[in-house]
Amino acid sequence: MLQGIRIIEFEGLGPAPFATMMLADLGAEVITVHRPGPAPEITGDASLLDRGKKSIVLDLKDSADQQNARALISTADALVEGLRPGVMERLGLGPEVCQADNRKLVYGRMTGWGQAGPRAQTAGHDYNYIATSGAYWYASLPETPPLAPATLVGDIGGGALYLVAGILAGLLQASRTGKGTVVDAAIVDGSAHMMALLMAMRPTDNLSMARGQSLLDGPHWSRCYTCADGRFLSVQCLEPKFYAEFLRLMTLDNDPAFAAQFDRSQWPTQTQKLAAILAAEPVAHWRDLFAGSDACVAPVLSPEEAVQEPHMAERSVWQYVNDMLQPAPAPRFDGKAGPIRTPPKRGQHTAELLQEIAVRKG
Secondary structure, eight states: OOTTOEEEEEOOSTHHHHHHHHHHHTTOEEEEEEOSSSOOGGGOSTTTTTTTOEEEEOOTTSHHHHHHHHHHHTTOSEEEEOSOTTHHHHTTOSHHHHHHHOTTOEEEEEESSOSSSTTTTSOOOHHHHHHHHTTTTTSSOTTSOOOOOTTIIIIIIIIIHHHHHHHHHHHHHHHHHSOOEEEEEEHHHHHHHTTHHHHTTGGGTOOOSSTTOBTTBSOTTEEEEEOTTSOEEEEEOOSHHHHHHHHHHTTOTTOGGGSOSSOGGGHHHHHHHHHHHHTTSOHHHHHHHHTTSSSOEEEOOOHHHHTTSHHHHHTTOEEEETTEEEEOOSSOBTTBOOOOOOOOOTTTTHHHHHHHHHHHHO
16 A cells, blocks of 8 residues: 555654554555664564564764765655654754755654653653553553553554554645655654543543543443453443343343443442352353354453454464564455565665665765
């Protein structure tokens, strides 16, 4: 889908390389500017996030390599950087310089706090950003501290995916006007924006600022339960017809204790009773009972277990590539998922790209 689009990425951690991986999955030519030396240890095996990219090693503290980077950027449709505000400017590679060389350049900036504001220059991580944005508030039962899935709500949801959307919107504008833009993708902005669907419930009294009192935050039919084998079962039968199907399969459809689905005063007692029932059997029992139904029930699987789940397996959502478990590219186009491409070795394309720069310089 993005064949013919060139994106220059400056090596970073977390959401920025995820965003460029997604753009590479969609067919863009992504060239990562790596620093000299080995990859930072904290990244582990970064090859998954580098799949489908090219790699050039440049020392951005060296004036000659700064000029090489600038020359490379002049050939690009977009740039992605995830450094602290001001770092790229100090390297002589800020938006004003790069867009003076390349008017149509879409300049993507990925940070936690944004390019401006009291916290713009301070460190932070996923939980800090979503805690500040309000997105962390409903992420657990009221009697427990919030706990969200690692990286998904902030780094990926509020950060990387909003950067991808911004880059794509910028590319569309550049194709119409010939003028690029600067994309300020801040995790605090994106994760707050992700709350819009939930906040839309507030005028109807279905969203409370008190945890455990909202339509999706407290009911016995909207949570996870522990089964007899210590495994977990997700239940979220929101609509009355799905709740009725859930009760029917549980043979609770004639039990008056569960008749009032939306009576908040009964939720604690209903939760306690349902927890005791579901704890009496292993998760496989409930999986088989609800299979093929509209009761909105599913076991909680690890990624390795998800590989074998029939629906996930048929769609090849998870794949082993060189003994490494990876998710397939998403979304799909015309019903087909894109291929998982090979990651480069660090610096693999340095000679090739420096030769291209030399040719362009004449």
